[in-house]
Amino acid sequence: MCGIVAYIGKNQACPIVIKGLQRLEYRGYDSAGIALMQEGDITVYKTKGKVSDLQSFIEGKPTDSTLGMGHTRWATHGVPNDVNAHPHYSGNKNIAIIHNGIIENYAVIKEELTKRGHVFHSDTDTEVLVHLIEEIQNNEKCSLEKALLEALNKVTGAYAIVVMERNDPNTLYGARKGSPLVLGIGTDEYFLASDATPIVEYTKNVVYIGEEEVVVIKRDGGFTLKTIQNVEKTPYIQELELKLEMLEKGGYEHFMLKEIHEQPRSIKDSMRGRLNAVDNTLKLGGLKEYEHKIINANRILIVACGTSWHAGLVAEYLFEDLARIPVEVEYASEFRYRNPVINENDVVIAISQSGETADSLAAIKLAKEKGATIIGICNVVGSSIPRETHAGSYTHAGPEIGVASTKAFTAQVVVLTMMAIYVAYKRGKITESKYRQLIIELDTIPDKVKHIIDSTNEQVKKIAEIYKNAHNFLYLGRGYNFPVALEGALKLKEISYIHAEGYPAAEMKHGPIALIDENMPVVVVATNHSAYEKIISNVQEVVARKGRVIAIVTKADDIIKSLAEHVIEIPDTEESFSPLLSVIPLQLLSYYIAVGLGKNVDQPRNLAKSVTVE
Numbered sequence: 326m327c328g329i330v331a332y333i334g335k336n337q338a339c340p341i342v343i344k345g346l347q348r349l350e351y352r353g354y355d356s357a358g359i360a361l362m363q364e365g366d367i368t369v370y371k372t373k374g375k376v377s378d379l380q381s382f383i384e385g386k387p388t389d390s391t392l393g394m395g396h397t398r399w400a401t402h403g404v405p406n407d408v409n410a411h412p413h414y415s416g417n418k419n420i421a422i423i424h425n426g427i428i429e430n431y432a433v434i435k436e437e438l439t440k441r442g443h444v445f446h447s448d449t450d451t452e453v454l455v456h457l458i459e460e461i462q463n464n465e466k467c468s469l470e471k472a473l474l475e476a477l478n479k480v481t482g483a484y485a486i487v488v489m490e491r492n493d494p495n496t497l498y499g500a501r502k503g504s505p506l507v508l509g510i511g512t513d514e515y516f517l518a519s520d521a522t523p524i525v526e527y528t529k530n531v532v533y534i535g536e537e538e539v540v541v542i543k544r545d546g547g548f549t550l551k552t553i554q555n556v557e558k559t560p561y562i563q564e565l566e567l568k569l570e571m572l573e574k575g576g577y578e579h580f581m582l583k584e585i586h587e588q589p590r591s592i593k594d595s596m597r598g599r600l601n602a603v604d605n606t607l608k609l610g611g612l613k614e615y616e617h618k619i620i621n622a623n624r625i626l627i628v629a630c631g632t633s634w635h636a637g638l639v640a641e642y643l644f645e646d647l648a649r650i651p652v653e654v655e656y657a658s659e660f661r662y663r664n665p666v667i668n669e670n671d672v673v674i675a676i677s678q679s680g681e682t683a684d685s686l687a688a689i690k691l692a693k694e695k696g697a698t699i700i701g702i703c704n705v706v707g708s709s710i711p712r713e714t715h716a717g718s719y720t721h722a723g724p725e726i727g728v729a730s731t732k733a734f735t736a737q738v739v740v741l742t743m744m745a746i747y748v749a750y751k752r753g754k755i756t757e758s759k760y761r762q763l764i765i766e767l768d769t770i771p772d773k774v775k776h777i778i779d780s781t782n783e784q785v786k787k788i789a790e791i792y793k794n795a796h797n798f799l800y801l802g803r804g805y806n807f808p809v810a811l812e813g814a815l816k817l818k819e820i821s822y823i824h825a826e827g828y829p830a831a832e833m834k835h836g837p838i839a840l841i842d843e844n845m846p847v848v849v850v851a852t853n854h855s856a857y858e859k860i861i862s863n864v865q866e867v868v869a870r871k872g873r874v875i876a877i878v879t880k881a882d883d884i885i886k887s888l889a890e891h892v893i894e895i896p897d898t899e900e901s902f903s904p905l906l907s908v909i910p911l912q913l914l915s916y917y918i919a920v921g922l923g924k925n926v927d928q929p930r931n932l933a934k935s936v937t938v939e
């Protein structure tokens with residue numbers, strides 16, 4: 326969490342940094358700040374609130390500077406307020422720092438520094454780090470670079486930092502461990518940022534700073550990359566594929582709505598080059614070298630968090646149903662702390678939109694140490710998780726900016742679906758004709774998703790208006806649609822702040838049924854072919870207790886239509902592909918309820934898009 330951006334060059338730093346912070350605001354938005362090198366001084370402006378509050382705060386104040394850095398915060402240590410906002414100064418105000426991550430041993434260091442006379446103004450771990458750098462520099466009378474390297478060797482935890490020094494208006498320092506940092510190389514100008522989005526309109530040439538690496542950028546002298554052990558590295562300069570229009574709302578009111586509407590395209594892009602609809606074959610290039618490991622795996626462990634964990638649950642059904650490989654789906658955060666049994670014939674699949682989620686990253690590091698094969702399903706190219714995996718497939722959903730994940734989920738599910746079909750076929754668990762039939766049907770999914778968005782949007786909007794003031798929602802689903810019920814409930818919770826629970830429909834009678842009364846909207850995802858009669862019974866159980874049923878059904882399902890108060894019809898498909906369709910009306914429902922309640926859909930309270938703390 327937290328977004329950092331910095332600039333050194335010939336242009337004005339302030340507008341570039343502010344614009345960059347707006348792009349990074351999805352990473353955190355409880356306070357923001359900027360540091361500018363001005364006539365031999367470092368000026369810091371910071372405030373509680375969003376980047377727009379920072380913009381208002383600096384209006385009319387002097388901002389002339391060609392070296393600057395900014396930060397948008399998601400609080401970990403210390404409440405969100407002006408004082409805890411970044412940048413932070415060292416004691417003598419010679420050095421300023423911005424930081425994304427957590428310094429885990431900050432308390433010990435703070436105690437030590439306090440004894441040596443340091444006075445801290447904030448509750449942050451970051452201020453401790455900048456005081457530590459200052460302490461080393463003062464003690465050893467050394468350069469900032471040397472002090473920085475030494476300090477980074479003393480701290481534990483995670484960081485992406487940018488540091489500037491009052492006495493040196495021509496140098497900017499960046500470093501990372503566990504949190505992302507990208508260097509953009511322009512013509513006589515350089516950028517540092519948490520991801521490439523603030524950089525893309527100025528240059529396509531970037532270097533993803535590696536683990537425990539430091540970059541030193543000189544205004545007129547290029548940059549050097551080294552490890553924190555002071556070993557020089559040869560930078561690998563890559564060309565960005567990101568396009569500027571991908572980062573804009575393109576006429577939609579919110580990024581979330583744009584991203585819901587993008588799904589026909591993002592699903593297609595995730596299939597492109599993999600699913601060949603002409604000769605009905607599948608190819609997963611990124612897995613080639615390790616495909617024998619997956620095909621012969623004793624079991625598959627899936628680690629992920631949040632929405633990505635829900636995609637993992639869909640994959641459990643897919644791999645067990647089609648490929649007959651046992652699957653366990655784990656919350657990454659629990660997995661790593663419970664001494665899991667892992668062996669060399671296990672395949673661990675990490676699913677992550679951002680590729681930066683700290684819990685997922687730590688889980689795969691642990692599994693790797695124990696000899697498992699690690700496969701990544703990530704959306705952000707060059708992020709940390711893909712670097713730690715043996716192989717993987719990117720989801721080509723494009724940048725997802727709305728904090729609530731939508732198109733990333735369907736892209737993850739489609740990639741996992743292709744994997745499961747491919748592995749099932751290679752293991753001889755499905756026939757050639759079933760293999761081809763599945764591919765032909767999968768190829769129709771983008772058009773069906775488009776049809777759902779176009780045909781259900783207005784109806785869902787009306788349903789949202791009716792139920793937007795409900796205090797609780799229940800989401801029910803069976804089989805492949807159980808993870809969809811969980812995902813629908815999560816979407817509603819995170820952007821509308823309405824309490825919602827997802828439940829396996831049959832499990833309802835073991836407890837949650839007590840909640841049902843005439844005030845309880847119950848969303849039933851009822852597109853199943855198998856256990857169809859059972860889901861009808863579950864709907865009847867809700868109706869009998871006066872619950873208000875909103876059912877997602879397959880077109881022409883007259884039985885559920887006669888029972889439910891509202892039915893949202895979607896096209897039929899293979900049961901194993903139904904999550905790709907049934908989730909769409911649930912995304913729209915949560916969106917329109919949140920809009921109806923006047924909530925900040927793209928930046929819900931307390932959340933951040935990239936969760937780089939454990």
Ligand code: F6R
Nearest residue numbers: 631632633677678679682729730
């Ligand atoms: C929900 C949501 C979160 C993320 C979770 C994992 O809409 O966005 O639950 O799914 O934080 O993030 P990634 O996929 O980046 O690892």
